[in-house]
Amino acid sequence: MTNPVIHFEIGGRDLARMTAFYGELFGWNPQPAGPEYALVPPGADGAGVGGGLLQTSGDMPPYVTVYVAVDDLRAMLDRAAALGAKTVVTPTAIPGIGEFAMFADPxxxxxxxxxxxxxAAAS
Structure with missing residues (x-):
């Protein structure tokens, strides 16, 4: 796969509730990564994709999304737009990780x- 899914994210209103729920349901062990974020490591045997749980705020609704690895955010956003998508988050830095963007598909x-x-990619 040229551009693999490398991260998932689940957003909800209560981070502690989400952490407890997914921990009990799937045996996940989310680790705090900030006041409103917890990282979910991939499986101990290396199977699966790691992800995160985000506490939403304000008018941001609960959601589930995936993140796809790309070499050039702007070029991929332009390509997605040409295919009918709309950018919803422009390229944004994540210190020590890289940068992300988001789009809405058609x-x-x-x-x-x-x-x-x-x-970050090497670790």
Missing amino acids: DGNIIGLLHQQAE
């Missing part, structure tokens, strides 16, 4: 794009 599904820094 049906309204929100998809994340992630360009990792070389050091």
Whole structure:
């Protein structure tokens, strides 16, 4: 696969509730990564994709999305737009990780794009 899914994200209103729910349901062990975020590591055997749980705020609704690895965020957003998508988050830095962006596909599904820094991609 040229551009693999490398991260998932579940957003909801109560991070503690989500952490407890998914921990009990799937045996996940989310680790705090900030006041409103917890990282979900991939399976111990290396199977699966790691992800995150985000506490939403304000008018942001609960959601589920995936992040796809890309080399050039702007080029991929332009390509998606040419195919009928709309950018919903312009390229935004994530210190120590890289940068991300998000678009809504023609049906309204929100998809994340992630360009990792070389050091982050190697770990």
